Amino acid sequence: MITLGIETSCDETAVAIFDSDKGLIGESVFSQIDLHSEYGGVIPELASRDHCKKIIQIYKHALGAIDPGEIDYVAYTAGPGLLGALLIGENFAQGLALSLNKPLIPVNHLEAHLMAPFLDEEKVEFPFLTLLVSGGHSLIIDVKGLNQYEILGQSRDDAVGEAFDKVAKLIGLGYPGGPEIERVAQSGDPMAFNFPQPMLHSSDYDFSFSGLKTAVLYAVQDIGEINSQTQADIAASFQHAATEVLIKKITKALEDTGRESIVLAGGVAANKLLRNKISLLKSKLNVDVLYPPLSHCTDNAAMIAYLGSMKVNEATFSLASHAKPRWPLGS
Numbered sequence: 477m478i479t480l481g482i483e484t485s486c487d488e489t490a491v492a493i494f495d496s497d498k499g500l501i502g503e504s505v506f507s508q509i510d511l512h513s514e515y516g517g518v519i520p521e522l523a524s525r526d527h528c529k530k531i532i533q534i535y536k537h538a539l540g541a542i543d544p545g546e547i548d549y550v551a552y553t554a555g556p557g558l559l560g561a562l563l564i565g566e567n568f569a570q571g572l573a574l575s576l577n578k579p580l581i582p583v584n585h586l587e588a589h590l591m592a593p594f595l596d597e598e599k600v601e602f603p604f605l606t607l608l609v610s611g612g613h614s615l616i617i618d619v620k621g622l623n624q625y626e627i628l629g630q631s632r633d634d635a636v637g638e639a640f641d642k643v644a645k646l647i648g649l650g651y652p653g654g655p656e657i658e659r660v661a662q663s664g665d666p667m668a669f670n671f672p673q674p675m676l677h678s679s680d681y682d683f684s685f686s687g688l689k690t691a692v693l694y695a696v697q698d699i700g701e702i703n704s705q706t707q708a709d710i711a712a713s714f715q716h717a718a719t720e721v722l723i724k725k726i727t728k729a730l731e732d733t734g735r736e737s738i739v740l741a742g743g744v745a746a747n748k749l750l751r752n753k754i755s756l757l758k759s760k761l762n763v764d765v766l767y768p769p770l771s772h773c774t775d776n777a778a779m780i781a782y783l784g785s786m787k788v789n790e791a792t793f794s795l796a797s798h799a800k801p802r803w804p805l806g807s
């Protein structure tokens with residue numbers, strides 16, 4: 477059974493093909509980073525136009541030598557994301573499904589991130605806890621089964637990826653900020669600045685990152701002119717504080733629920749310090765730790781095709797629109 481996946485929810489145009497026997501057999505991703513970097517963030521109108529421009533060539537590239545007639549299902553990201561961008565993916569998916577006379581599977585982007593770590597595994601082993609950290613979300617989810625998600629904790633303000641992006645901007649780094657912070661932090665001292673680790677000791681599993689961001693802002697204002705060493709020190713100290721909070725909260729959730737495996741997902745899961753710290757939990761708490769390869773942490777269509785293949789019972793020939801900018805997990 478072959479499922480084609482399409483992702484256009486934000487600034488990546490991506491198509492992938494998942495074969496339930498062979499795994500991922502085709503994939504192509506185009507990142508619009510260069511297009512948006514001069515604005516320091518994603519400009520929705522530009523994103524939509526560029527998805528329009530690139531999607532056919534990305535589709536052909538992902539397909540390679542595969543005959544489109546072999547495709548059984550067309551899965552696509554229906555939300556959450558930028559509405560204009562989602563509609564490009566949806567329209568393309570509908571046109572393709574119509575021409576191939578195959579059903580559509582609209583999928584949730586967050587749910588796809590959540591399953592991405594299992595793409596290279598034989599099967600998904602439920603239950604597990606997920607730390608889903610991206611530009612729009614910071615969630616701790618108890619995944620009891622497919623479609624059975626309990627959100628244990630979430631950010632009360634900024635998502636952690638958003639905090640990485642904003643802090644990068646404050647210290648004069650480019651967009652997206654996560655990889656930039658990670659890069660310059662390598663030559664910085666994580667103890668140089670004692671940034672707060674908000675909600676570290678609260679009794680719930682929630683996060684808050686806006687106070688940490690504000691602490692960086694005050695530090696930057698105090699310093700005045702930032703040289704490259706202070707930039708590196710701030711990046712390293714911020715990265716240390718942000719990852720500590722994530723680790724402490726997921727540790728607490730693991731201990732309280734007794735779950736035996738943890739999955740790290742979303743764009744921030746590409747962060748090496750976070751990956752290393754999560755890996756330490758393996759021996760410390762005797763749990764399994766799983767995270768996707770770097771290419772499947774940030775937005776991609778492999779996770780969409782894969783999730784689609786798990787949801788063939790939701791396939792439909794209806795061409796009604798399912799695109800929605802907001803689509804909370806499990807609703």
Ligand code: KG4
Pocket residue numbers: 486609610611612613636637638640641652653654655658742743744745746747748773774775
């Ligand atoms: O999952 P994703 O590609 O898009 C959303 O669905 O949001 O995540 C993008 C976020 C951005 O905020 C970006 O700065 C962050 O993931 N990110 C990172 C790293 N790579 C991407 N954050 C920290 N370290 C990284 N290496």
Ligand code: ZN
Pocket residue numbers: 585589610742743774775
């Ligand atoms: Zn994403």
